[in-house]
Amino acid sequence: MKKTKIKSFFKKSIYLAVSISTLTVYYPSLAAASQITARSVVIGSSVASANTSYNFTFTAPTSTTIKSISFQACDTASGTCTQTGAASGFSSGSATLNGQPTNLGSGGTWTINTTDTTALKILNNSNTGSPSAASTVNFSTVHNPSATNSTFFLRITTYSDSTWTTSIDTGNVATSTAGQITVTASVDETLTFTLTSDTVALGTLSTSSTKSGTSTFSVATNASSGYSVAYSGNTLTSGANTITALSSPTASSTDTKQFGINLKDNSTPNVGSEVSGSGSGAAYTGYGTANSFKFNTSGETLATASAATNSNTFTISYIANIDGSTAAGAYSTVLTFVATANF
Structure with missing residues (x-):
């Protein structure tokens, strides 16, 4: 043979x-608000206009019971929040809450509100107790901004009511639609x-x-x-x-x-x-x-x-x-x- x-x-x-992890960015606090610490966001895909996951981790320093939280997408870390630049195209319209948040208190059920498509918003009017370290909030099918190679900011604010009115604590994270780049910003925290x-x-x-x-x-x-x-x-x-x-x-x-x-x-x-x-x-x-x-x-x-x-x-x-x-x-x-x- x-x-x-x-x-x-x-x-x-x-x-x-490359899905670049977040860079924490400080900006002037809201009146009577404390700075949220140990904050980060990991996005599932850095592709512009992709529908992907946004997984937040943070520690709220104030013991006040949290009834609602907003994760607002903005072009800049401070000043008036706009979505005409780097954050343009971001949308929470099709977003869903991926499981229940952790370490935010107890009682009731957290739900998502997508009426304001410029922010990821959750609420739980039956929540009791105080938040603890390393709280997590995970979202699915969030629509990324449309600009490529752009860093945008997510302003995290906790509220004592379920209508996103009375703020407790606040803090910023930053992420980017860029892949295979070095991320730099005029802030203290950096990742390359x-x-x-x-x-x-x-x-x-x-x-x-x-x-x-x-x-x-x-x-x-x-x-x-x-x-x-x-x-x-x-x-x-x-x-x-x-x-x-x-x-x-x-x-x-x-x-x-x-x-x-x-x-x-x-x-x-x-x-x-x-x-x-x-x-x-x-x-x-x-x-x-x-x-x-x-x-x-x-x-x-x-x-x-x-x-x-x-x-x-x-x-x-x-x-x-x-x-x-x-x-x-x-x-x-x-x-x-x-x-x-x-x-």
Whole structure:
């Protein structure tokens, strides 16, 4: 029998979508209002005009019972709130409340009011008790502003009534429709997140040698609790065929289906670099051991810093192996990287 050699061709493109986490912004408080602390918002997509999730975390310093909250989208952090610039196109008209808020008190049910489409508004006239630390409010299908590469602000205000009239505490967060940019603003808090390439090509996979490639990202923040960088996406796929993702840290082994990544300078295979820069960022558990690779198809944190930090540059090392039964085809995946600052 004539032996036929099957070559599996691999072409991998990574289209990187960066959802930049919020930058907390101070602005003059309303009369008799205290500053909301530990505030942040994480949006599910940074694409302009996308319908996406907005997940807020904050701590209300005043013990007064909260009956309603407004998250007002504005062009600027202070002054009259307008939506003619960076916040233009924002809408809460189709937004829904994703589960009940946490740590805002007890009793009753929180509901969303979409009459004012320029703000995300919730109310609970039966709420009792005081708010506690790390309150969360999550929304779905919020419509992003239409401008690209634009930073806009969400003014958070808590109220003691259910009609958004008598304010208690207030605070700002900022987010952006931009992807793959450095976010800067004339405020104290900053986050920078830069991805240096949007493709990684591993070439033709072989049963006898490991194929590898790299991409890099840089991240820095002055947020008091640092940052986290997470990824999501599927393993290498060609139609119904896949290359097995390494669900736990594993050494590269030829003649075995494997796909994994890490953030180290590896010798087997010879790929990657150690983290560089003067910051304190580090690889997350599972991605910081040389010659050990992992890939979680459910998404996972890749790198973190626990405090404010200068910039670090991380090199992502990608490896792929196949066995003799791997079906021929063009294998690819799309990965998304999200940086979140923890103010």
